[in-house]
Amino acid sequence: MRMTKSLAMAAVAVMLAVGSFRLRLPPSPTAAFAREARATENVAVGPQYDTTHVYVAPEDFDRFVASLVATFGGTTSKQGVFTVTPTPSSTMSQLVLTPVGTLSVFGFKTPIPYPFGAERTGYLVTDMSTAIRAAVATGADVVVTPFNDPIGRDAIIQWPGGVNTQLYWHTAAPSYKPLQTIPENRVYVSADRIAAFIQSFVAFSHGEVVSDDARAPGVEIGRPTDTYRRVRINSLFGKLTALVTDGHLPYPYGRETTGYQVANLPDTLAKGKAAGVSIVVGPYTSDGRSAVIVQFPGGYIAEIHSTVSNSTDLYPPFAPAESSSAEHGRAHLGKGQHTGNIREGIQETILPNGGQ
Secondary structure, three states: OHHHHHHHHHHHHHHHHHHHHHHOOOOOHHHHHHHHHHHOOOOEOOHHHEEEEEEOOHHHHHHHHHHHHHHHOOEEOOOEEEOOOOOOOOEEEEEEEEOOEEEEEEEEOOOOOOOOOOOOEEEEEOOHHHHHHHHHHOOOEEEEEEEEEOOEEEEEEEEOOOEEEEEEEEOOOOOOOOOOOOOEEEEEEEOOOHHHHHHHHHHHHOOEEEEEEEEEEHHHHOOOOOEEEEEEEEEOOEEEEEEEEOOOOOOOOOOOOEEEEOOOHHHHHHHHHHOOOEEEEEEEEEOOEEEEEEEOOOOOEEEEEEEOOOOOOOOOOOOOOOOOHHHHHHOOOOOOOOOOOOOOOOHHHHOHHHHO
């Protein structure tokens, strides 16, 4: 009996010691990350400022830009030759403003400095320093630290899963027309990294996951007899679709960086064909949309789709939180943040069928 009591007392002492040790453990990285994410400011401006980056050879530049406008409509900025990297380089550059999305086109006359060319899109932010802090706090890497360009500042960050994105800020706030439909940023992520990617991107963008289909039709990635996981995210930056795959993808899947929603797919394809655009895949129907993958002159690959009759918008209404960039901008008037057009163009993201 005396031995049993001694063993019991020893066991209690061990448990107390372990409990005391646990109480002294530092907070878990996950908990710390969650707190940092909640504390970040929303630096988004609007989806018409989410620009797809396209790199083409200088000799294809004009024909490519003309094919975009012929296919989708819209206007262009004045073409110029600039240095848009922190190290010496020279590129032709032009902005293409279409009703279905904005594109930044580059035609480098010099070798392209690393890692430029790997970023899929550029996001306009209300303030660069705030955006960088938010990116780091929510789990992104800064692969190119902020630097000056001819009209503002730029940086490149990388989300978990290896997705590169440019962040940019203009000295003079731009003002683009609202889009008729919001394009989707299409990213391919592995199954091992998708959870980290979603957590990081949603926290940074102050967005929300609007659908997560673990058995999406494989026809969407060129494997019609299989299924895959598809995650759709909505935020003030616009739409994002994450395609979770094993990387066993037939060409051209993974090469398309953006999906464009149009009102009439056959009409758009006819205009594109006349401008030198070729169909690479499709048309096919899946998830309430009829879609194709096309190639523009110069090699740019894109998905184009229209909604099928009686289908609803694949992205439900998105309501920015009260602490959105609009309020943030108004609180910092005169300090370089963009304010006047922050909310412009957001309403179309919450209308059925892309606002059509």
